[in-house]
Amino acid sequence: MFYRENGQFKASYVEDQRIFKVQQDRVAIIAIVAIAALLVPMLASDYLLRALLIPFLILSLAAIGLNILVGYCGQISLGTGAFMAVGAYAAWNLGVRVPETPLLLQILAGGACATAIGVLFGIPSLRLRGLYLAVSTLAAQFFLDWAFLRIPALTNYSTSGSVSVGSLSFFGLPVESAAQKYLFCLGFVVVFAVIAKNLVRSGTGRQWMAIRDMDIAAGVIGIRPAYAKLTAFAVSSFIVGVAGALWGFVHLGAWEPLAFGLDRSFQLLFMIIIGGLGSIAGSFFGAAFIVLLPIVLTNVPELFGLPLSVDTAAHLEHVVFGALIVIFLIAEPHGLARLWSIGREKLRLWPFPY
Amino acid sequence: MNDMTQTLETPVAGRERIGGVILDLQNISLRFGGVKALTDISFDVREHEIRSIIGPNGAGKSSMLNVINGVYHPQEGRILFRGALREKMEPQVAAAQGIARTFQNIALFKGMTVLDNIMTGRNLKMKCNLFQHALFWGAAQKEEIAHRIKVEEVIDFLEIQSIRNTPVGRLPYGLQKRVELGRALAAEPELLLLDEPMAGMNVEEKQDMCRFILDVNDEYGTTIVLIEHDMGVVMDISDRVVVLDYGKKIGDGAPDEVKNNPDVIAAYLGTSH
């Protein structure tokens, strides 16, 4: 067994502040990113990339964004799908109206617009909590769904808000094949995962968590609740908006408002609950789980000679999600990420568990 | 501090470490609907002293602390802090002026580690912005380390090195109280408000807590307002004591004076203390 902390002493606070404190963790993460960047695009089939890995990456990104708001800052949001839509439509609008805009800029501008809208709809959080805030973000979802469907100017007068993008390129490099699209998304995910991790381990993250855990005490030590909540809404919406733009541009290619409906908002919420609230790694676990579950549900029964119809599998999916969410909320609010860290803790101290 | 002592009208006996008035509460009244939590209360706190507030449950002691650090806003009365009249303000402003506190019911950030909880106490002293935090490079990292060193001093002072990385929710009650004191100390406050820091502790834990309070007062000159039920402790460590009962002030003075005040004796005999 090679995974452990025994014998690794930190001689300075710099070392103790590293993103991944155990050396094996650092090595593992670098290895995962290297494999994801070098091996996966060579080995994975187009189907695997398009149907599984690209959605997984983009949903992980959106889940990181939502986790900052819900898991770290303790504010609930049922409007994630709508903020993704803002990112996608804003990026698309910029491309249509200023055709020369580079793809990267379009996507970041999508994030920026989502930030503005996110902060706007985050303002009620200064007064409302819990259920009331949930309802107000739900209103954001309905309003934005309606806006993209019914305000033609927002979608350049395309019928019922369905739009499409042409061929993509990133500073002269094509983003066309499955592998290219995959790498493009991977780049975003790695960069934003690092940024998110940096934020949550710094003063900003501590302010968010303080507001989440006990807002009166946070005020008493000088944290401004309005600032902490609105920065959480801003950062969260930016990442969610970027994820939305990627979902539209890279994964779908053509979409309508329904792609970012309430279902999407709930799906993302389920992801972070199952994956782990307040955990960046958990966002990945949750996304993987949600992407894989339907495939497992359609294929596993088949292996046992019990083929399920697509319909049944879809229903079963809901049942399984529902059950799991109840189980996680009751038994392990920190989700898969916690189960993982408990396992890791055991290894970490092995073989001397005292 | 010495020249300040000379300007005092009534020097407190034998305690030349004590300075001038830092906090002056004048005719404070606070109501919640029909409930009069505080009625016309006046007292002051001098620099570097340990000022205790005692009184039966429901007397309004915690409310008083909440008034001092801006959580509650009294309907009547004036508050002067460092000679300046204080307007109605939010707790963040009180924190920025150097007022820190602990709560009667522990108010730690349950999901965070001991280290992170105490680091939040440094919040007001940290200047880097969100973008610098996002990069966690250069200035942000330097700042984090500088404050971490301060926080480690607090951790050493409170002898909680071994639980540094434990989430506070998993700690026993006595240690949580200690961590909460750590979070307040990390802010390097001038005025420290402690709401029953020894409640529910065993004798040994109480002794430790007493020692910490005296050391903070002694080494850093921090002014302390202390709410405590243990009369032995109060009489031992306080410079002056205020006694509240049903939201009214019934006694104020040196521990010995207060102990022999007939109103105070009556209030305490009338309740189960």
Ligand SMILES: Nc1ncnc2c1ncn2[C@@H]1O[C@H](COP(=O)(O)OP(=O)(O)O)[C@@H](O)[C@H]1O
């Ligand atoms: N937030 C509040 N809302 C309503 N009543 C309150 C509030 N805070 C305190 N009180 C009331 O004020 C009185 C004094 O309470 P408190 O200051 O907690 O007393 P103590 O700390 O001396 O036990 C009590 O009657 C209590 O019910």
Ligand SMILES: [Mg+2]
């Ligand atoms: Mg009280």
